[in-house]
Amino acid sequence: MPNGGSNVGEIRARITLETAEFRRQLEEARRRIQDLERDTRRGADGFRDMGGAIAGLTAGAGLSKLVNEMQRAVNEATKLHAAFAGLNAVAKGFGVQTRDANAAVQELASRGFLSLTEAAQAYKTALSTGLNLDESTKLITSLADSAAYGRQSFYTLGGAIQASLDGIKNGNSVLADAVGVTKNLSVMQKEYAASIGTTVGKLTDAQKTQAALNGFIREGAYYVGNASEAMEGIIGSQARFTQATNSATVAMGEAFTPVIQSALDAFTPVIQSALED
Secondary structure, eight states: OHHHHHHHHHHHHHHHHHHHHHHHHHHHHHHHHHHHHHTTTSTHHHHHHHHHHHHHHTTSHHHHHHHHHHHHHHHHHHHHHHHHHHHHHHHHHTTOOHHHHHHHHHHHHHTSSSOHHHHHHHHHHHHHTTOOHHHHHHHHHHHHHHHHHHSOTTSOHHHHHHHHHHHHHHTOHHHHGGGSOOSOHHHHHHHHHHHTTOOGGGOOHHHHHHHHHHHHHHHGGGGTTHHHHHTTSHHHHHHHHHHHHHHHHHHHHHHHHHHHHHHHHHHHHHHHHHHHO
8 A cells, every 4th residue: 555655646746747847848938939929030040949939839749739630620621611612613603603502512511421511522523514503412412322332432421422523524434433333434425325316426525414414313213312311320420420520620720720820921931031041
């Protein structure tokens, strides 16, 4: 018992000392950052001061991890912003009301199997092929049903849908197969061409897209409802958990973005000045 008590006492003493040292380093880092802010135009000297301050701040592993999480959160928020900006640009370019496109994204994301970012990217890609909003919704839904259980194993559900959409857009059957529909795009085009009394070589880009839409919906008829069904089991629980954590990460990123932006705007001239000296 005496040895146990002694060990506990030693551990407490060590924790107290380490905590005090971390606080000292943190206060020193704060002081040096304040000094740097007052004289941030000092070129190389300012850059060295910044390096010392950052070194002090990251002395604690917990703080370093927090900084990494902040950066990841800001990256996720930036991806979401870029996805919606891209969607709105494509919608305007193809004559689709941005309000309607955004509503479709929100509705799709609410089903649980795609995040807001993934849903916005999916609609952006589908609309960019020339499909209208209703056709895009039908295609994405069909791809989701096919991918729920049939996608290639190394894809997430959202990743498989996006890969197939990219494949359809670029005429790449390898990518288009990501959701598990293995019929080649060229076969879909041949079938469509025959149905309208022409040949594959005479199909326009719009007709090739229509061939893919018809083909994936026809092949996906066997899997209608699978995506919604999957959301009722463990796959759905995992998807909802991922969505919740992603939403929390994005929200944190949006909160930190102004801070990160201000820091980058302040530090960039200092770094450039240091490199020029």
